[in-house]
Amino acid sequence: MAPKVLMVAEKPSIALSIASVLSGAQMSTRRGSTEVHEFDAMFLGSRAHYKVTSVIGHVFSVDFPAAFQDWTTTNPSDLFQAPILKKETNPKAHICRHLSQEARGCTHLVLWLDCDREGENICFEVIECTGFHTSDGRRIYRARFSSVTEKDILKAMNSLAEPNRDEALSVDARQEIDLKVGVAFTRFQTSYFNGKYGNLDARVISYGPCQTPTLGFCVDRYLQITMFKPEKFWMLHPYIMYKGYELKLEWERSRLFDADVSAMFRNRIIEDGIMKVVRVSEKLESKARPSGLNTVNLLKVASSALGFGPQLTMQLAERLYTQGFISYPRTESTAYPSSFDFKGTLGALVHNPVFGGYAQKLLTESYNKPRAGTDAGDHPPITPMHSASEDSLGNDAWKLYQYICQHFLGTLSPDCKYRRIKVEFESGGEQFQCVGQLATVKGFTSIMPWLAISEKNLPEFAVGEKIEISKVELDEGNTSPPDYLSESELISLMEKHGIGTDASISVHINNICERNYVQVLLYALISNSSCCRLSSLLLSVMVQAGRRLAPTPLGISLIRGYQCIDSDLCLPDIRSFIEHQITLVAKGQADHSMVVQHVLEQFRRKFSYFVKQIDNMDALFEAQFSPLSDSGRLLSKCGKCLRYMKYISTQPARLYCGTCEEVYYVPQKGTVKLYKELTCPLDNFELLLCSLPGPEGKSFPLCPYCFNCPPFEGIDAFFGAPKTGDSTKLGKGVGMPCFLCPHTTCPHSVIAQGVCACPECSGTLVLDPVSAPKWRLYCNMCNCLVSLPEGAHRISTTQDKCPECDSTIIEVDFNKKTTPLKDGATLHKGCILCDELLHSLVEMKHGRSFSRHGRRGRGSGRGRGRGRGGYRGRGRGSNKQDPKMSFRDF
């Protein structure tokens, strides 16, 4: 039987390329979770049937088991020893099922994942999904390729190897370390500070070995600025008039910090009165054309010249890529493969209305190969693939595309050549100079005009000439602090220190912005280039805004806090330390679990020390933020002390009881207000009415205490919880509103307010108590919405049930003028499913159908009463005093 070969790539585009090459473009393609390309060709000397498909990045990601997901009952320090599990990154994509199905009947598996550690790790994810075992006679091969070209693909096919388990394990190690360290610190500091201050305005106060050093760079610069002490300085500038030019000469000493000494030199020059030409030199200089464009450089230019943040830039680039206008935008490489088809790429641009002429000129007058760059073995530099116009792309995407084209054309253009003339003078024993520049070959700067050299003409001087000084200026200045860190500088720092990757740098920067640790300041930039012969469109690219990152009080307090307690925590070395440790695993020099244990133990000690020393960070917060007791407005009464609690509206929204010193989180979306001063029969807390945003937002009552500490077990879907039915995932702000409460006599519970089963899911349709006059039912689990007769004075549930379908009988008090009842009667009782009148008046707003078919009971009896109590609050544990440890000790 002919062998069947399954090949798996990291993304659909690579699967397509591989299949095209190996089949000679003679393949059939069918849809699946990802596309599958099939064809027959030779494999290891015999005729074989091929299936080529792909994953979409990692198939799995790590997380904690359900038992460790509850913030209130899990001590963060226990996370270091907690088990972890791998779950599908995107369950909806069904990648695992897809691979398993495609692998059925296959005798050989060839892994075409990207050739880096992450790719090696994904190899083993794929192996797991396919169920291939080396023991069952089926063979597993690893294809190693450095680019997705025909030559490299064929070369890889002829030298199939084995996947590298050590490299894959090093990624497993990083995942576990990042997860445990990040989540432990994040949960601890979030709970600590949000439980103490009311105006942090931060839903989560996160920590991570990439994001925190990223923030650290921004705060470092901020601290430099605040510590800066300006100094006065003086600069001597003599002027001469010569052959019609007025020239301002530069002093060799540049500037002096002493007023008297500067004045003395000034007097000497004035006394001399003559400038003597001592040397005239001319040099031919050159400014090199760029090498290929990689992601980091694209992000930097986009931020400093286009005013686009990294997040936006990557979104735009992704779109340009999927539409076929540019090549793959996530790459470290600045070198093109030797086989790259520059002619073809230029050819693709010749009809472009903006660049066509320039591209044509390069084609006809010959082009230079791009300057050598670095080949990271991933993807070629970012290159235009297709011509596009502004109309077809939209403004922002066009600006980015335009830059990518300009850069590409620049790489193929000649270097810029210019003459640099330096004239040196002497007067009063002091040296001066002036410099002129003249371009001889503009080269790439004619397509990238913002990089052009500034030209300056000088008259011809002869050595020994003496020229009268027309005036002498002594300019006074102040040294000035640096500006806030520009995003472009930050990207350079991250790259230099190995913080993040080409694909994740933008995510880390976006994180520290979204979490309110830094604020983006937009600076207008004016291009100083006026020598552009091309359309003004090109020039306008560079006249946008630059972005700088100013840390917020929260960001500053965090970093200064780490610096007080353990500066390792916010230094970039923390990433290199982890990288160094896992590299030992990747190289097979250390055992995976030993390394993980060792690194986690160090971080556990650091964590423990941090917890003990948190007062030092807290002192900074105290100086900056208001305690909960001073925040918010009085809203509702606490059931324990019967005093009013304060509602704090900044994120995360919560109630604070100053007497009990307790915090109760409320739903984070929508608004809350007091609900008719009604109280919960279980705990005496006053009920709140929460209204979700939007015209069709639900309104529902909730008890603050029950919402945070649900009193009944077995509630199968907490409000706001993921729909995966993971009922133990019960973080703060994810709890039990009254519409999920199975209390049998409380008038607000699902027992009293529930009407019938939801036709869409396993939930219950509940009467919205404040929806008049547009009365409606909504599902307590999904977004199903049913409108009831409009304009009724009152609609309420009764204690009666429909004998036919077990739904709750409702009572409607119609408006006198619009009542559909005979003889102007207004009161009507019935089942909304079985009563013909009522059923004809209800309407399904969201959901497919609404009828008696397929309905169930209203789900009573769910949940069982349980006493209050149990574990509350975060245990601090009884850790021994652990010394702070430095990585450098290991």
Next chain:
DNA sequence: GCAAGGTC
């Protein structure tokens, strides 16, 4: 509500 890494 948490990390960082793939990719869409």
